[in-house]
Amino acid sequence: APARIAVTGLAVMGSNLARNLARHGYRVAVHNRTPARTKALMREHGHEGEFVPAETLSELVESLATPRQIIIMVKAGTPTDAVIDELAPLLGPGDMVIDGGNAHFADTRRREAALRERGLHFVGAGISGGEEGALNGPSIMPGGSAESYKHVGPVLESIAAQVDGVPCCVHVGPDGAGHFVKMVHNGIEYADMQLIAEAYDLLHRVGGRGPAEVGEVFRDWDRGDLESYLVEITAEVLGHVDPDTGAALVDVIADEAEQKGTGRWTVQEALELGVPVTGIAEAVFARSLSGRVGQRAAARAAFGASEVIPSPDDDLVEDVRLALYASKVVAYAQGFDQMRAASVEYGWDLDLGAAATIWRGGCIIRARFLDRIREAYDRNPDLPSLLVDDYFRDAVVRAEQAWRRVVVKAINAGVPVPGFVSALAYYDALRSERLPAALVQGLRDFFGAHTYRRVDREGSFHTLWSGDRSQVDA
Ligand code: NDP
DSSP states (O other), X not given: OOBSEEEEOOSHHHHHHHHHHHHTTXXXXXXXXXXXXXXXXXXXXXXXXXXXXXXXXXXXXXXXXXXOEXXXXXXXXXXXXXXXXXXXXXXXXXXXXXXXXOOOHHHHHHHHHHHHHTTOEEEEEEEESHHHHXXXXXXXXXXXXXXXXXXXXXXXHHHXXXXXXXXXXXXXXXXXXHHHHHHHHHHHHHHHHHHHHHHHHIIIXXXXXXXXXXXXXXXXXXXXXXXXXXXXXXXXXXXXXXXXXSSXXXXXSOSOOOOOSHHHHHHHHHHHHTOOOHHHHHHHHHHHHHTOHHHHHHHHXXXXXXXXXOOOOTTHHHHHHHHHHHHHHHHHHHHHHHXXXXXXXXXXXXXXXXXXXXXXXXXXXXXXXXXXXXXXXXXXXXXXXXXXXXXXXXXXXXXXXXXXXXXXXXXXXXXXXXXXXXXXXXXXXXXXXXXXXXXXXXHHXXXXXXXXXXSSSSXXXXXXXXXXXXXXXX
């Protein structure tokens, strides 16, 4: 019998996805450029379901029922183009190519347009959850035509993570929408981790608690509003003892955070769209700063290493919890803003509640919190900002005084909390009656005759700064 779907690219992600498909009863054709991987999959996992191994891409294509559905799970970038170029001539009208790799959404837009020209469907599907997710239920963000989703959707939904019986897979929108949403997911993941790290630093250095003790605090937080995968694994990491030294593992890990680039993509694209994603940007920059070892050493030598004298107080844990929650609301609000802006820019008509639904399970930022976000967009799909939804507004109002105390405390102690500070500044800026942007406009008009608008009448104006300083219509 012909196979229902195919996977090409059988490294860890592709082979786990193929096994997930097979375990769900699909007959899966499998292929890898280097046949050894295909053989290894058959040898080690062939008994888990119905696999159809193929030596070549044309063999793979021939083994499929039409319209054909082929998932590409290879290294992102030129390897993906190489596979598409080899595959496309073998396919017929209506066939579907699904890219599950970490593609940049602009590449996905380009590939979708190129394949559409040839009568083929291209589905750019963001897949999150790592190898474990690929095997047991990832979070899937498919973009592409509605027509292709009719065929591909049910399969992807069945292998995705399920939360309360709802799959963490929804058709996100056309062309690059899926990979865009995946990109923002990763950006939010950066922000979330940075905020968690700042909370730890405060409880550790200001609160005078050891890593394991802070780990217990996180374990406790995981039973409340902050319940999430990242908070849960923070407790695990902080509680882990290094077998070599007997010290807390976190104390022997080099404090230079690395990045593979998806956070940077999010910020780059936010700059293009003009959306302030300060939480994600601070997180990306905090990682960059941590890696500037030479500068850090020079600064320590010049200024002396900052010495923090612990000043624990009874409220610190609860204050930090509230500050973390409020800052997290801001980071998510900014990420959702970015998706909304992209939706307008690229004509995607994104359903933001769908993104929240997808992220409830299977992915790194899965959290109880996402239910609240989905409910917020259910209440009002055109929410101007997540912050102004009743639920989140109340949460932020409840947290506000604690948030300010934490930021002040951190600043006075010399503990850097760029995530907390920038989130608070964003909140204060959004709700300000007047912003000093008025002065910025005045300065721009002074040196560059860039003109300004007035609060009391229509039109654009310029002041003759170097003349008699009268105002003229611009
Ligand atoms: P890798 O990214 O390490 O890629 C290895 C696979 O790509 C192998 O199957 C390899 O074939 C194939 N490949 C590389 N170059 C070519 C080429 N020119 N032509 C054909 N095949 C090629 O594999 P992963 O399983 O780690 O990741 C697969 C995709 O999933 C990537 O896009 C990655 O970014 C993404 N990913 C997603 C994660 C997530 O959590 N969502 C986690 C990890 C990865 P060969 O064996 O012949 O070398």
